[in-house]
Amino acid sequence: MNWRKELVSSYTRIEDLLSLLELDINQIDALISAETHFPFKVTQAYASRIKLRDPNDPLLLQVLPTSSELVNPLNFVDDPVEEEPFEKDSSLLKKYHGRALLIATGACAINCRYCFRRAFPYQHMVRTQALENAFEQISRDLSIKEVILSGGDPLILDDQQLVSIFESLQQIKHVERIRIHSRLPIVLPSRVTKQFIKLMRDTSLKTSLVVHVNHPNELDNLTIESLRRCKESGLILLNQSVLLRNINNNADTLTKLSEVLFSAGVLPYYMHLLDRVKGASHFEVSDTEALGLEAQLRIRLPGYLMPTFVREISKKGSKIPLAQI
Numbered sequence: 001m002n003w004r005k006e007l008v009s010s011y012t013r014i015e016d017l018l019s020l021l022e023l024d025i026n027q028i029d030a031l032i033s034a035e036t037h038f039p040f041k042v043t044q045a046y047a048s049r050i051k052l053r054d055p056n057d058p059l060l061l062q063v064l065p066t067s068s069e070l071v072n073p074l075n076f077v078d079d080p081v082e083e084e085p086f087e088k089d090s091s092l093l094k095k096y097h098g099r100a101l102l103i104a105t106g107a108c109a110i111n112c113r114y115c116f117r118r119a120f121p122y123q124h125m126v127r128t129q130a131l132e133n134a135f136e137q138i139s140r141d142l143s144i145k146e147v148i149l150s151g152g153d154p155l156i157l158d159d160q161q162l163v164s165i166f167e168s169l170q171q172i173k174h175v176e177r178i179r180i181h182s183r184l185p186i187v188l189p190s191r192v193t194k195q196f197i198k199l200m201r202d203t204s205l206k207t208s209l210v211v212h213v214n215h216p217n218e219l220d221n222l223t224i225e226s227l228r229r230c231k232e233s234g235l236i237l238l239n240q241s242v243l244l245r246n247i248n249n250n251a252d253t254l255t256k257l258s259e260v261l262f263s264a265g266v267l268p269y270y271m272h273l274l275d276r277v278k279g280a281s282h283f284e285v286s287d288t289e290a291l292g293l294e295a296q297l298r299i300r301l302p303g304y305l306m307p308t309f310v311r312e313i314s315k316k317g318s319k320i321p322l323a324q325i
């Protein structure tokens with residue numbers, strides 16, 4: 001099926017997903033849509049990997065709104081990493097030295113309940129004028145060597161829109177690299193179209209794709225095939241995960257995750273500690289537990305399969321390795 005049509009057929013009603021999974025809504029602590037401003041949304045491809053009749057399935061728990069979202073400790077806020085626009089009226093966010101982050105869209109194919117941008121005010125950043133201002137700002141700032149396409153999920157844009165972004169960036173001489181942060185090749189593998197692969201092959205910019213996988217069950221044959229095609233196009237493939245309570249906070253799961261990623265041609269990159277966004281406190285894993293997991297993985301995995309455990313701390317010049325927090 002065409003990826004756009006597949007996207008439209010995503011689950012947006014909890015009842016429909018639970019019916020597919022043969023789960024009774026009365027046995028689940030689900031929040032109905034009106035109780036959360038962050039809507040429920042799951043692609044069919046992702047839903048097909050959730051185990052039937054298992055209310056604790058780690059893929060289900062990533063997308064199911066539950067009443068735990070209403071518990072809000074004071075240190076869980078709307079904007080946990082205090083992201084700053086590059087300049088007024090721009091799609092660009094200040095990032096670390098030499099890099100800038102382009103908010104290409106506010107939309108995603110799936111709404112992950114732990115998302116640190118779940119309350120992000122996208123509306124000012126995704127207007128055409130804001131995008132044009134961003135290109136202008138990048139061309140004025142000679143320090144920017146890498147542009148990170150983010151969102152939302154940048155691959156929710158049409159191929160033609162991506163071509164246009166790449167063309168604009170290719171004209172700026174000091175931009176050498178583009179990095180695409182996307183969960184779409186995982187949750188909607190059909191998004192990896194022939195046109196997308198052609199764009200990746202043809203671009204003169206060094207391009208990497210950082211996907212987002214938290215649990216080995218997220219990789220099925222279709223996903224692996226879409227990643228294989230990305231790799232054949234010359235893309236560097238990396239993965240970032242979030243360490244999530246009751247989802248991947250055990251050494252067996254994380255070891256397997258690194259191994260299956262490698263089999264699919266993807267290298268583990270970051271293991272993020274949860275950003276403390278409002279509504280996600282039930283996913284948090286303590287720093288002490290995370291340090292223990294990191295130590296276990298270091299024993300089990302070769303160095304090149306070891307993700308770097310980090311936390312993003314507002315106003316710091318880089319992500320901070322867990323051991324230094």
Ligand code: SF4
Binds near residue numbers: 110112117212
């Ligand atoms: S795909 Fe990424 S940006 Fe979109 S909801 Fe999930 S974590 Fe957030």
